Amino acid sequence: MEIPNVAEKWTSSVNEITIGATKEEGGTREKTITIGGSKCIPFMDFDGSKGRKPVIAMDVYDIPPDDWPETLKKPFADVLNNPAQWAKKCVEYGADLICLKLEGIHPDKGNKSAAETVDIAKSILAAVGVPLIIWGCEHDEKDNEILPKVSQALKGENCLIGVVTQDNYKTLTVTCLADGHSIITLSPVDINIAKQVNILVSEMDFPLNRIVMFQTTGALGYGMEYTYSIQERERIAALTGDKLMAMPVICDVGHEAWRAKEAKSDDKDAPQWGPGEERGPMWETITATSLLQSGVDIIRMNHPKAVAAVKKCIDRLY
Amino acid sequence: MISIGERINGMFKDVRESIKNKDPKAIQELAKKQTEAGATYLDVNVGPAATDPVDAMKWLIEVIQDTVKTPIAIDSQKWDIVEAGLSVVKNDVLINSTKSDPEELDKYMGIAKDYNASLICLTMDKHGIPQDVEKRMEFVMQIVEKAVEHDFPMEKILIDPVLFPINVDQKQPALMFDIFSQIQMISDPAPQRNVGLSNFSQGTKEKRLLARTFLTMGIAYGLNAAVMDVLDKDLMDAAITAEIIMNKNVYSDSYLTAFRK
Numbered sequence: 001m002e003i004p005n006v007a008e009k010w011t012s013s014v015n016e017i018t019i020g021a022t023k024e025e026g027g028t029r030e031k032t033i034t035i036g037g038s039k040c041i042p043f044m045d046f047d048g049s050k051g052r053k054p055v056i057a058m059d060v061y062d063i064p065p066d067d068w069p070e071t072l073k074k075p076f077a078d079v080l081n082n083p084a085q086w087a088k089k090c091v092e093y094g095a096d097l098i099c100l101k102l103e104g105i106h107p108d109k110g111n112k113s114a115a116e117t118v119d120i121a122k123s124i125l126a127a128v129g130v131p132l133i134i135w136g137c138e139h140d141e142k143d144n145e146i147l148p149k150v151s152q153a154l155k156g157e158n159c160l161i162g163v164v165t166q167d168n169y170k171t172l173t174v175t176c177l178a179d180g181h182s183i184i185t186l187s188p189v190d191i192n193i194a195k196q197v198n199i200l201v202s203e204m205d206f207p208l209n210r211i212v213m214f215q216t217t218g219a220l221g222y223g224m225e226y227t228y229s230i231q232e233r234e235r236i237a238a239l240t241g242d243k244l245m246a247m248p249v250i251c252d253v254g255h256e257a258w259r260a261k262e263a264k265s266d267d268k269d270a271p272q273w274g275p276g277e278e279r280g281p282m283w284e285t286i287t288a289t290s291l292l293q294s295g296v297d298i299i300r301m302n303h304p305k306a307v308a309a310v311k312k313c314i315d316r317l318y
Numbered sequence: 319m320i321s322i323g324e325r326i327n328g329m330f331k332d333v334r335e336s337i338k339n340k341d342p343k344a345i346q347e348l349a350k351k352q353t354e355a356g357a358t359y360l361d362v363n364v365g366p367a368a369t370d371p372v373d374a375m376k377w378l379i380e381v382i383q384d385t386v387k388t389p390i391a392i393d394s395q396k397w398d399i400v401e402a403g404l405s406v407v408k409n410d411v412l413i414n415s416t417k418s419d420p421e422e423l424d425k426y427m428g429i430a431k432d433y434n435a436s437l438i439c440l441t442m443d444k445h446g447i448p449q450d451v452e453k454r455m456e457f458v459m460q461i462v463e464k465a466v467e468h469d470f471p472m473e474k475i476l477i478d479p480v481l482f483p484i485n486v487d488q489k490q491p492a493l494m495f496d497i498f499s500q501i502q503m504i505s506d507p508a509p510q511r512n513v514g515l516s517n518f519s520q521g522t523k524e525k526r527l528l529a530r531t532f533l534t535m536g537i538a539y540g541l542n543a544a545v546m547d548v549l550d551k552d553l554m555d556a557a558i559t560a561e562i563i564m565n566k567n568v569y570s571d572s573y574l575t576a577f578r579k
Contacts, residue, residue: 009473009507195570202579237568244576245568 008047010239013039014297015209015246016052017182019097020131021158028157030129033096035212035297036248041235042295043317053318054292056307057133057300058095059254060086062112062120063104068302069264071276075304083120084127091128093304094311097160099133100124101255105146106137114149121150125157133160133250133298135184140168148175155179160250160298162186163214166197173204182210184250189215189226191233191245198244211247212298219256219263220287227251228294235295251291254302257284281305289313319557319566320476320543322391322412323357324516326378328365337364337374342381349382355548356578359412360386362403363393372402379406391438391545397425404433412436414545415478418457419443423464436474438512441497447480451493454479455500462505475509476543477501481518484528491518491532495539502540511536512543515553526550534560 016036021027033055039048064080065073075093079085087098104110105117124132134150136143148171151161162184164172169185176183185201187194194213202208213234218227237245257263263283267276284306288299292314301307325348328334336344352360360382368374371394379390389410392403400413415438416426423439430437441448441457448454458477465475479497482490498511513536519528530553533544537560548554558577562569570576 192569192571195568195576196572199570199572199576199579203575208579233568242568243579244570 008041008044010039010048012239012241012243012246013037013048014051014235014238014248014295015211017160017210017212017248019133019158019160019182021156025158026156028125029131031131032158033131038235038295039239041232041239042293050318052297054297054299054314055096056094056311057097057099057250057298058090058093058307059099059101059300059302060090060124061101061103062117063110065103066109068258069266069276069280071264071280072258072303084123087124087128091130094307095130097131097133097298098124098128099135099300101135102137102146102150104137105142106139107142109137111142112146114146117146118150118153121154125154131159132157133162133184133300135162136172138163144168144171147172151175151179151181154181158182160184160212162212164197164201166193166200169197169200170204173201173206176210177204177206182212184212184214185247186214186216189218189223189230191215191230191237194230194234195242195244198247202244208243208247212250213245213247214250214252217252217256217287217291219253219260220283220290221262222256222260224287224290228291231291231294231296248297249295250298250300251288251296252300253288253291254284254300254306257287257306258302281309285309285313292317319537319561320358320510320512321356321548321554321557322359322361322414322512322543322545323352323355323548324361324545325352325547325549326360326382327363327393328368328374329363330365334365334367337368337378340377342384345378345381346385349386349388352548353386353388354578355551356554357388357548359389359391361391361393361414361545364399371396371399375399375403376406379403383408393545401429404429404435407433410434410436412438412476414438415440417443418460420460420464423461424468427464427468427470430474431468431470436476437470438476438478439509441477441479447482449487449490451496451500454493454497458497458501458504458509462509465509472505472509473507476512477509478512478514481513481515481532483518483520483522485522494536494541498536498540510543511541512545513541515544515546526553529553530556533557537561537564 014036018034020029020032038051104112159181163186185197218224263280281303288310332344364371364374391412391414393414439461441454502508519525
């Protein structure tokens with residue numbers, strides 16, 4: 001009996017975006033990263049091309065993180081006070097990109113100035129050769145004040161900057177457009193709002209092929225399945241020709257996974273759960289590898305062990 | 319929704335005059351306007367009055383292609399005009415249309431395949447248009463069988479069950495819904511479902527309302543293509559909205575804007 005061919009015929013693909021610019025391209029990066037391009041449901045390459053390999057961005061904060069458990073601080077012990085050295089360490093651990101999280105500009109967490117922030121961004125630029133993601137503190141006023149300054153300082157570097165929302169997108173959209181960066185659109189686990197933000201941003205003449213979507217991430221045990229199902233629907237919409245849903249997707253796995261008590265609890269508080277050294281990275285790994293199946297192009301991560309495990313998984317699937 | 323903009327047709331005076339005087343301005347304007355309105359294809363029909371229809375078809379397609387990249391639908395019942403049109407098209411193309419006599423299907427699927435074209439197949443043959451669902455479905459079967467035989471991609475076939483004007487036979491329009499449903503079950507992937515929408519309401523006093531209502535109802539039963547007045551914004555908005563209701567596209571507050579991107 002002939003086995004029927006059940007491959008789907010998708011008509012479209014996920015947009016490709018390049019982040020970073022080399023010297024020849026007007027930047028200073030040693031290499032650029034291109035994401036997207038998939039023409040199939042993740043890893044179902046009998047339907048069409050898998051596109052570009054998902055990549056890992058490791059987080060670097062502009063202030064030492066106050067809520068990280070010891071297990072997570074340990075691999076970065078000497079550098080949590082020094083973003084440039086921290087970034088260097090991340091690259092050694094295998095980061096494809098650095099995501100500079102501007103936690104310290106938040107009015108409640110340090111209220112750092114634009115000048116300080118620009119200095120930090122530049123120090124990272126000088127320390128590493130990988131492309132950068134710049135992530136605000138998600139306090140609208142402060143982001144609108146600081147991010148444009150950072151964007152201008154990094155003009156030509158073709159960074160990925162975020163995030164914009166349905167209610168706060170104009171300032172950053174204009175800035176990224178002027179300085180040649182790509183942008184991250186956030187929606188709170190809501191596919192309809194995801195499309196809406198993309199429309200709003202594109203109505204300001206921002207090119208669709210420079211947008212990356214972010215559906216706030218849920219970690220394993222903390223709503224991961226909601227993120228999964230929305231990202232899956234986004235991928236299907238992209239493949240069936242919805243131009244406003246054809247953007248690559250980014251996930252914030254590290255931060256979310258390490259908020260889970262299963263990941264961060266001390267060994268003495270939860271002896272029955274096994275050693276935190278294994279448990280934490282495992283929580284982060286499982287969140288990342290699960291979400292990979294739904295269609296993710298950039299994964300933000302924290303622990304080097306988890307990064308190594310997820311990279312191995314990606315390499316084997318590709 | 320595959321919307322086939324009907325406006326470049328020699329039945330319209332401005333188009334007829336343009337063809338006669340070889341003045342591309344009005345044609346290019348129509349091509350642009352229909353493209354901006356969201357047309358998937360631009361139907362091109364030289365009309366009955368053209369003195370050299372083969373030459374007129376080529377000229378129309380060329381002047382349209384000078385202005386827009388929107389795919390062309392070559393609208394003619396004459397083989398030499400279709401061939402001439404295909405010889406000059408640069409982008410995707412749709413042939414509008416063939417009847418369902420086996421020899422016609424062989425001929426048209428052959429040439430459509432050569433040009434990687436899509437093809438509208440009418441559920442009728444040289445003996446005329448059937449009046450009922452059953453006979454129309456027999457033609458549908460025949461079309462699908464021929465497509466398999468020719469290894470012709472099913473999604474490039476648009477089956478048109480020949481919608482009668484409402485004021486000619488009022489029993490007919492309601493039969494279409496049953497046919498749209500049945501066509502979707504016939505194969506996987508299924509052929510597309512098309513109608514000529516303006517023909518349906520011609521000569522009535524509520525032309526636009528009738529077209530809009532039929533299209534909305536049809537979409538609920540699986541209609542997904544129409545030769546239509548894409549410049550009728552209410553009609554386009556109704557189609558876009560019906561498809562949102564049928565969960566064919568992701569809803570967003572600006573879904574009407576989204577469609578036109």
